[in-house]
Amino acid sequence: MASMTRVIFPALAAIAIALAGCGNGSIDTADVGSSPAAKDKHTVKPQGPVTIDYTIIGTPIVGQPVAIDLQIKSTLGPQPITLSYRVNDSTAMQFTEAQPARVSIAASNDEAPSQQQVRVIPLREGRLFLNVAASVATEGGLLSSVTAIPIQVGSAPREIQDNGEVMRDENGELIRSLPASEN
Amino acid sequence: MRASTSTYFVNLRHGCMALSALCMLAMAACGGSNGGGNQGGGQPTVTVSGTVSYEFVPPNGSCTALNFGATVTRPIRGATVQLINSSTSVPISSMASGANGSYSFSNVPQNAGVRLRVRAELKDGGAAGWDVDVRDNFIAGASDLDNPAPPALTSRALYVLDGSSFNTGTSDLTRDLTAATGWGGSSYTGSRSAAPFAILDTIYTGMQFVRVADPNASFPALDVFWSVNNTAASANFDITAGEISTSSYYPDFDMMFLLGDVMDDTDEFDDNVVVHEWGHYFEDNLSRSESGGGAHTLGESLDATVAFSEGWGTAIAAMALNEPIYCDVGVVGFDIETVSAGVKGWYNELSVMTLLYDLWDTNNDGTDNGSIGFGPIYNVMTGPQAVTESIATLFSFAAELRSSLNAQGVALLDSQLDRENVVSGAALDIWATNESNDAGVADVLPLHTPMVADGSVVNICVNSSLDGLNRHGNNIGEDRFLRITVPADDEYDVSVVTTTPTPPSADPNDRDQSDPDIYIIRGANPGQINEGVSAVANSESYRTPLMFANETYAAIVEEWRFEDPVASVSYPQTICFDVSLTPTP
Numbered sequence: 001m002a003s004m005t006r007v008i009f010p011a012l013a014a015i016a017i018a019l020a021g022c023g024n025g026s027i028d029t030a031d032v033g034s035s036p037a038a039k040d041k042h043t044v045k046p047q048g049p050v051t052i053d054y055t056i057i058g059t060p061i062v063g064q065p066v067a068i069d070l071q072i073k074s075t076l077g078p079q080p081i082t083l084s085y086r087v088n089d090s091t092a093m094q095f096t097e098a099q100p101a102r103v104s105i106a107a108s109n110d111e112a113p114s115q116q117q118v119r120v121i122p123l124r125e126g127r128l129f130l131n132v133a134a135s136v137a138t139e140g141g142l143l144s145s146v147t148a149i150p151i152q153v154g155s156a157p158r159e160i161q162d163n164g165e166v167m168r169d170e171n172g173e174l175i176r177s178l179p180a181s182e183n
Numbered sequence: 184m185r186a187s188t189s190t191y192f193v194n195l196r197h198g199c200m201a202l203s204a205l206c207m208l209a210m211a212a213c214g215g216s217n218g219g220g221n222q223g224g225g226q227p228t229v230t231v232s233g234t235v236s237y238e239f240v241p242p243n244g245s246c247t248a249l250n251f252g253a254t255v256t257r258p259i260r261g262a263t264v265q266l267i268n269s270s271t272s273v274p275i276s277s278m279a280s281g282a283n284g285s286y287s288f289s290n291v292p293q294n295a296g297v298r299l300r301v302r303a304e305l306k307d308g309g310a311a312g313w314d315v316d317v318r319d320n321f322i323a324g325a326s327d328l329d330n331p332a333p334p335a336l337t338s339r340a341l342y343v344l345d346g347s348s349f350n351t352g353t354s355d356l357t358r359d360l361t362a363a364t365g366w367g368g369s370s371y372t373g374s375r376s377a378a379p380f381a382i383l384d385t386i387y388t389g390m391q392f393v394r395v396a397d398p399n400a401s402f403p404a405l406d407v408f409w410s411v412n413n414t415a416a417s418a419n420f421d422i423t424a425g426e427i428s429t430s431s432y433y434p435d436f437d438m439m440f441l442l443g444d445v446m447d448d449t450d451e452f453d454d455n456v457v458v459h460e461w462g463h464y465f466e467d468n469l470s471r472s473e474s475g476g477g478a479h480t481l482g483e484s485l486d487a488t489v490a491f492s493e494g495w496g497t498a499i500a501a502m503a504l505n506e507p508i509y510c511d512v513g514v515v516g517f518d519i520e521t522v523s524a525g526v527k528g529w530y531n532e533l534s535v536m537t538l539l540y541d542l543w544d545t546n547n548d549g550t551d552n553g554s555i556g557f558g559p560i561y562n563v564m565t566g567p568q569a570v571t572e573s574i575a576t577l578f579s580f581a582a583e584l585r586s587s588l589n590a591q592g593v594a595l596l597d598s599q600l601d602r603e604n605v606v607s608g609a610a611l612d613i614w615a616t617n618e619s620n621d622a623g624v625a626d627v628l629p630l631h632t633p634m635v636a637d638g639s640v641v642n643i644c645v646n647s648s649l650d651g652l653n654r655h656g657n658n659i660g661e662d663r664f665l666r667i668t669v670p671a672d673d674e675y676d677v678s679v680v681t682t683t684p685t686p687p688s689a690d691p692n693d694r695d696q697s698d699p700d701i702y703i704i705r706g707a708n709p710g711q712i713n714e715g716v717s718a719v720a721n722s723e724s725y726r727t728p729l730m731f732a733n734e735t736y737a738a739i740v741e742e743w744r745f746e747d748p749v750a751s752v753s754y755p756q757t758i759c760f761d762v763s764l765t766p767t768p
Contacts, residue, residue: 042433043463043476045456046493046532048515049524051480075482075525088446129446131513133247139523144247145481145515148415148447160323161411161444164374166340170272176319176340178376180301180360182347 048145050074050081050134053113060153062122065096068130068149071113076136076143078107084133085118092128093120093151125154230355231266232287235259235280235301235344237362237380240452246508246516249452251366258284259344259362259380260387261305269296269348279308295351299360303342303379305387313402315386317342317379320440321410321425333423336438337406342379371445375411378451382409382441385457385504392503393465396561403468405461407439409451414444431476432460434467448514455500455509462496470564471575471709473702473739477657477746481515481533482524484622484649484659487576487615487630488739494535494577495564501536502543502557520548527604528620529577530659534603538577541599550598559587571613572706572735573631574664577605579613614666624649624660626757631666631737636675636730636764641665642682644759647745651756656746665738667703667764669730675764677701677715679723679740683758688751695751696720698743699760703727707734716743726767 050072057067074081084102087093095101096119105114120130128151135144164178236256243250264286265274275297276288291297303317318339325333344362362380365373386407393400412425420426427440430450439460442450450456466472474492479485485493501507501519510516519540527534541551543560567583568575585596600607610617615630626644634641643665649658656662669675681697688695701723702714715723730736742758744750 041475041477042428042431043460043474043492043496044428044478045430045450045459045511046497046509046515047478047480049481073480075480077524127446139521141518141521142245143481143515143517143522143524144245146247146513150414150447158414159446163319163411164342164376166319169343170267170274174334174338174340175302175343177343177345178362178374178379180299180344180346180376181363182361183359 048134049076049143050136050145052132052134052145052147052149054132054147054149056149056151060122060151062125062153065119065121066151067117067119068151070116070118070132072105072116072134073113074107074134074136076107076138079136079138080107081105081114082135083116084135086131086133087120088129088131092124092126093122093130095120120151122151122153125156127152127156127158227293227353228290229293229351229353230287230289231291231297231299231351231358232285232355233299233357233359234284235262235264235286235299235360235362236284237377237384238364239377239381239384240364240366242452242510242512242516246510247513249449249512251364254364254366256361257381257384258282259301260284260384261307262380262383263302263304263306265300265302266291267298267300269298274300279306291351293351293353296348297351298348299346299358301344301360301362301380303344303383305383305390311401313390314404315383315402315407316405317383317407317409319410320408320422320427321412322423325423327421327423329423336408336422339408342409344376344380375443375451378411378443378449379409381451381454382407382457385454386461388454389458389461389465389499389503392499392557393469393561396558397565400469403437405437405439405464407441409441409443411443411445413440413442414447415442430456430460432463432467434463434472434476437464437468439464450511453511454504455497455506456511458500458503459496459509462499463492465499466492466495466564469569471569471571473574473704475657475746477655478653479532479655479657481517481522482531484526484528484530484624485532486657486659486662487529487578487664488574488662489657490530490532491535491575491577491580493532494539497532497536498539498543501540507540507544507546520544520546520551526622527602528622529603529605529615529618530622531603534605535577538599538603538605542596550602551595552598553591553595555588555592555595559584559592563587570706570709572737573613573615573666574704574737574739575709576615576630578611578615578618578630581605581607582611582613585611622659626660626663631664633666633668634762634764635668635670636766637670638763638765640761640763642759642761643740644683644757645740645742645745646757647742648756650745652752654746654748654750656741656743661745662739662741665740665762667736667738669732669734669736669764671732671766672729674729674767675727676767677703677723677725677727678761678763678765679715680761681721681758682761683755685721685755685758688753690751693751694744694747694749695754697758698747699723699740699758700743701738701740701762703730703736703738705730705734705736727764 053071055069060066130149133146240249266288305315362376364377365375415429416426442448472492474488507519545554563584571579597607606618621627626646643663646660679699700716705711715725
């Protein structure tokens with residue numbers, strides 16, 4: 001099951017491990033799984049007023065429809081929510097024939113999140129993304145929030161992007177060299 | 184042990200700074216300089232000058248995508264520019280770019296093969312004013328869990344912008360370097376050179392904004408990590424593999440991580456997001472926050488520390504950028520002046536950000552018909568708020584600010600507090616003693632429960648009714664605060680005992696027993712937090728260091744199961760504790 005629930009402390013373990021590189025190797029992360037101090041936590045950027053949790057049903061397979069259950073919660077009161085579905089890479093995934101690109105649903109709250117299901121067909125293996133935008137009309141205008149849902153299809157690894165070239169400078173410091181435009 | 188982690192990091196940074204100083208000395212000894220005139224031996228020289236800049240892409244009007252058609256070129260300010268010998272790759276000279284991105288190297292030998300490099304770093308000319316690096320956390324094919332471990336984050340690759348080699352010739356010459364977006368019209372087709380410099384320059388903007396209020400403001404070292412492979416992972420984060428939680432700031436490490444995966448979400452041009460996270464860095468280093476952070480949805484009723492911290496982050500972004508529209512492209516966009524969601528109050532980050540912004544801005548709207556400017560806000564954040572006896576919240580900030588303002592400023596502050604349904608006027612104090620707005624949630628008020636450290640027991644309850652199985656642990660009601668009066672200088676035995684029954688679930692491996700934690704904060708020296716955070720079931724106990732009778736302390740009591748991602752799904756939403764501090768013999 002995939003979930004949007006943020007799990008804070010694995011990130012702390014990761015950062016401690018990453019800091020421990022270069023042979024320091026003496027960082028104790030024993031308390032990470034139990035009761036870490038408040039000062040050890042981390043801040044994250046704000047999420048939109050409509051949160052979308054999701055569950056991918058079954059194992060996504062190329063060419064086979066896959067269903068994603070959405071649980072939608074809003075802090076914006078009784079206004080209806082418009083959901084829009086989008087796939088950035090049309091060679092990677094498409095919607096099933098019966099799947100509308102946009103639906104309007106009733107308001108929801110923490111106690112009773114709205115439920116929706118969206119169905120897509122993966123066209124290739126890899127880590128593919130379905131974007132779900134939730135929009136609500138408010139007094140201050142349209143408020144939208146978007147969630148990118150990663151769908152892992154098959155065992156193909158995530159596509160890694162290149163950006164510049166890693167090298168060492170004259171002091172031995174690791175640098176990532178990016179090309180400049182010049183005139 | 185965590186302290187040793189930080190110590191290691193700090194020492195490493197100091198080592199790097201010392202190394203830079205040595206390099207500068209070495210360069211000076213080798214004849215590197217920025218001054219004019221010929222070299223000592225009379226060798227003919229030229230001056231190489233120009234500007235360094237980056238492309239910045241604003242959002243479209245609806246904040247749903249970047250508007251590459253509106254791309255503008257901005258100067259790279261304050262970054263290290265190096266003139267490098269093409270043959271040896273050794274820097275000939277180095278300087279920080281000017282406010283318009285300008286640089287100038289004089290006394291450069293004629294007919295020499297050289298190239299220019301801009302390092303994604305702000306070193307304030309070697310002074311202690313600031314020290315910002317933008318690095319790449321991602322290493323292809325590597326993982327945080329590799330054995331041996333990957334290189335430490337602080338030694339990951341620093342981004343640099345490299346120009347091509349050229350011959351200096353016999354006349355002064357101008358070379359302008361631009362970091363381009365790499366956008367090819369419908370997708371990225373080239374190196375995304377602009378991104379790290381956009382991030383760097385946005386942070387420069389934040390620091391310059393603060394420097395207007397305090398020209399002597401000093402900013403401790405900050406490492407920012409961005410990668411084209413940084414994507415938001417829902418769990419199993421792996422920083423080396425680019426799997427981060429989202430754009431975030433880690434106060435214990437002075438590190439910021441930013442998203443960059445174009446298939447998911449990119450934040451390098453979302454300057455509000457960058458300054459929002461930098462606002463947390465500000466709180467961490469120049470002010471104070473007890474916020475535990477975590478996921479937060481606009482309009483949620485949050486813990487008081489989280490609401491103030493998140494509202495502050497967005498507000499200082501809007502102020503520093505002079506832009507009330509917060510736009511996290513493709514994720515969320517809103518106008519800080521008009522946005523409204525959830526219940527208004529001290530627990531709503533939207534209330535906090537709107538209040539702070541309206542205190543600052545000069546745009547009259549509704550009850551916002553004045554401005555106190557940033558100076559008083561800055562002075563309180565870096566002064567009284569940093570050493571307040573209470574937990575640092577909107578109340579401590581507003582109460583301290585109110586005492587520093589003239590009558591006009593007080594009237595403006597009170598009107599903004601009233602608008603956001605926060606106690607105002609003479610009834611306002613740092614402890615929120617007279618606050619009655621509890622967001623309709625149980626176990627919230629009083630915000631600070633009074634207690635005396637004489638062995639007497641206070642029973643308080645926490646509840647996770649708004650959070651439920653999200654297990655964020657940061658909603659209103661999930662933490663309770665204490666206001667502790669200490670009768671005598673002494674060490675104290677702290678006891679927190681869970682009084683709510685937590686029956687074991689059917690699964691013997693379930694985390695179904697209470698795990699209370701307590702943090703005691705000495706406002707006069709907020710770095711001195713003593714804490715009981717053991718994993719002992721249903722109780723917490725420890726002996727404090729010396730506490731002083733002439734000071735009032737504050738404490739946070741929490742139920743760790745409320746943020747334990749693997750806590751039993753049937754764990755109760757309300758948990759009560761008996762809390763006491765007893766003088767030691």
